[in-house]
Amino acid sequence: MVTAPTSSRAFPHSRNSLNLFRLILAAAVLFAHAFYITGNGHGPMLHGENLGGWAVAGFFVLSGFLITGSRFRHSTGDFLVHRIARIYPAFLVVLVVTALVFAPIAGLLERGELSGFMTTPVTPLEYIWGNIGLHVNSYTISWTLQTVPYAGAWNGSLWTLYYEFFCYIIVWTLGFLAIFRRTVWFPVALWVCAVGVQATMGFWTKLGLDGDFTLLFKLLPYFLGGVVAYVLFERWGMRRWIGIASLIVALVPIFLIPGFGGQLAAPFLAYGLLWLSTVVPQPRLIAKHDISYGFYIYAWPTAQLLMLVGAAGAGVWVFMGLNVLVTIVFATASWLLIERPVMRATRRSQKARTAAVATAPAADAAP
Incomplete structure (x- = not known):
């Protein structure tokens, strides 16, 4: 087990349990979606949001x-390269695997043949191409998944990735501003503004702003809450009593304020979870292998396949257990074959460029 002692110093980036925390959050999303996918209602809800929605807030x-x-540690170019390398290759692979492997298997299970599979809209290639930019425009593939309770939806989890990357771009842009790096109050002000937009969303939708705007400002305050937690950690360090108090304070708006209570709690939730990640130990295997992203993107399509083979007949709880086991297999493959190799190649490329710059001869002085 790996953990780190809490102190009043900076957050221990190399010794914490964030891999475990993200995996737990991904499992909570699987848990929530299992009720929808098996046709067993919505599962536990709070202020109209199921457990999966609150887990996504934790992710953000x-x-x-x-x-x-x-953003603060890398150059502007390296930051974007690292962020694309972390999120996009595995996303592209799950699109391809879903369209060209999972969907044909589903077709055979449902009809026993694949007549018209490649030509019926949304065709498998249309599914890949239409979603390739991270914004999920289609959830269906051909005529598959018409015999399950949550018909036609191949991956109801991927929609958040577009808004996640949108938040990356926002932080990338803010990184050019000296005020963003030098003061706590500017990130706090941005978070307050984002919460204000969420709290008055009815006004903004009346002005014609679409669903993308609504979803972005549902999630952006959580992300900015994490930004605020970062600048607080960097300036005043990590303190046990603040961590405990933050967790307690976060619960108040979450439970008592519908509509924007979670967003209002975001900095406290971030600080509390980050402190908790330095206290709760995680297995060394999870510390070394971060399969949370793969778990998140494969849980839904594997659940739909399990529905087609009748796994829900054993009950929703057994179904969840089977879904966890199958998803772990695909998440591990995603980590070992796609995510980790791409990130390692990205880091090697960065080190090579840095070394080349360091060893390059200085230009001759002009006469």
């Missing part, structure tokens, strides 16, 4: 913290 507050640190 942690991501805001980590991505801000990445």
Whole structure:
């Protein structure tokens, strides 16, 4: 087990349990979606949001913290390369695997043949091409998944990735501003503004702003809450009593304020979870292998395949257990074959460029 002692110093980036926390959040999303996919209602809800929605909020507050640190540590170009390398290759692979492997298997299970599979809209290639830019425009593939309770939806989890990357671009842009790097109050002001937009969303939708705007400002305050937590950690360090108090304070708006209570709690939730990640130990295997992203993107399509083979007949809880086991297989493959090799190649390329610049001869002085 790996953990780190809490102190009043900077956050221990190399010794924490964030891999475990993200994996737990991904499992919570699987848990919530299992009720929809098996036709067993919505599962536990709070203020109209199921457990999966609150888990996504947890993802975004942690991501805001980590991505801000990445922006401050890397050059503008390296930051974008690292962010694309982390999120996009595995996303592209899951699109291809879903369209060209999972969907044909589903077709055979449902009809026993694949007549018209490649030509019926949305065709498999249309599914890949239409979603290739991270914005999910289609969830269906051909005529598949018409015999399951949540018909036609091949991956109801991928939609958040577009808004996640949008938040990356926001932080990348903010990184050019000296005020963003030098003061706590500017990130706090941005978070307050984002919460204000979310709290008054009815006004903004009346002006004609679409669903993308609504979803962005549902998630952006959580991300900015993580940004605020980062600048607080960097300036005043990590303190146990603040961590405990933050977790307690976060619960108040979450439970008592519908509509924007979670967004209002975001910095406290971020600080509390980050402190907790230095206290709760995680297995060394999870510390070494971060399969949370793969778990998140494969849980839904594997659940739909399990529905087609009748796994829901054993009950929703057994179904969840089987879904966890199958998803771990695909998440591990995604980590070992796609995510880790791409990130390692990206880091090697960065080190090679840095070394080349360091060893290059200085230009001759002009006469």
